[in-house]
Amino acid sequence: MAIVSPSLLSADFLHLADEITMINESQCDWLHIDVMDGVFVPNLSFGFPIIEAIRPICQKPLDVHLMIVEPWKFIDQFAKLGIYIMNVHYEVCPHLHRTLRAIREAGMRPAVTLNPHTPVELLTDILCEADMVLLMSVNPGYGGQKFIEQSIRKVERLRKMIQEQGLSTLIQVDGGVNLETGRQLIEAGADSLVAGSAVFKASSPQEMIAQLDAL
Numbered sequence: 001m002a003i004v005s006p007s008l009l010s011a012d013f014l015h016l017a018d019e020i021t022m023i024n025e026s027q028c029d030w031l032h033i034d035v036m037d038g039v040f041v042p043n044l045s046f047g048f049p050i051i052e053a054i055r056p057i058c059q060k061p062l063d064v065h066l067m068i069v070e071p072w073k074f075i076d077q078f079a080k081l082g083i084y085i086m087n088v089h090y091e092v093c094p095h096l097h098r099t100l101r102a103i104r105e106a107g108m109r110p111a112v113t114l115n116p117h118t119p120v121e122l123l124t125d126i127l128c129e130a131d132m133v134l135l136m137s138v139n140p141g142y143g144g145q146k147f148i149e150q151s152i153r154k155v156e157r158l159r160k161m162i163q164e165q166g167l168s169t170l171i172q173v174d175g176g177v178n179l180e181t182g183r184q185l186i187e188a189g190a191d192s193l194v195a196g197s198a199v200f201k202a203s204s205p206q207e208m209i210a211q212l213d214a215l
């Protein structure tokens with residue numbers, strides 16, 4: 001069974017309350033929240049006002065993916081909002097050990113995210129500090145992009161590293177995930193699938209979530 005985290009980025013923001021009701025009534029495990037700053041990635045999304053609005057009505061744990069520079073500045077603010085998992089990008093954290101420790105001390109689960117070009121081997125000495133590694137299978141910044149096939153090999157290599165170190169770190173994959181790529185990723189050793197357009201553009205989002213969950 002996959003841990004399914006639908007990405008809110010592809011939701012209908014004019015009817016956000018209805019989308020959260022759909023999420024609450026679905027079989028998904030978490031809700032994936034994409035925050036973009038227009039600096040680390042070439043796009044803007046949304047920030048605290050939207051997260052504050054959905055927090056009281058969303059019954060699923062929030063999995064926040066920060067595509068921003070200097071994410072450590074917002075640890076306390078995310079912790080106060082009751083965020084479950086805080087994902088920071090490897091590429092923007094010169095002191096990743098300190099940042100992951102600070103996220104855990106603030107009461108959240110620390111996760112580290114890798115861009116498609118960043119090798120998983122760079123995590124060898126930090127893996128034990130992260131509860132999850134999020135592998136990007138598209139270049140971050142937009143929903144609806146094409147899945148990068150090489151991501152499957154990355155999942156396999158990361159799974160091996162986690163086993164060799166005797167850890168229970170989760171592997172999540174984000175970008176271009178649908179039933180076909182999702183199946184390949186789970187077979188390769190992924191634990192969690194983020195899906196934006198595959199869920200929210202489906203004729204039945206709840207049915208799509210159930211099918212991803214069953215992979």
Ligand code: DX5
Pocket residue numbers: 007008009010032034065138139140141142143144145174175176177194195196197198
């Ligand atoms: C991309 C975001 C993703 C995005 C995924 O930068 O991190 O979470 O919403 O969208 P799909 O599933 O449509 O590729």
Ligand code: ZN
Pocket residue numbers: 007032033034065174194
């Ligand atoms: Zn994301």
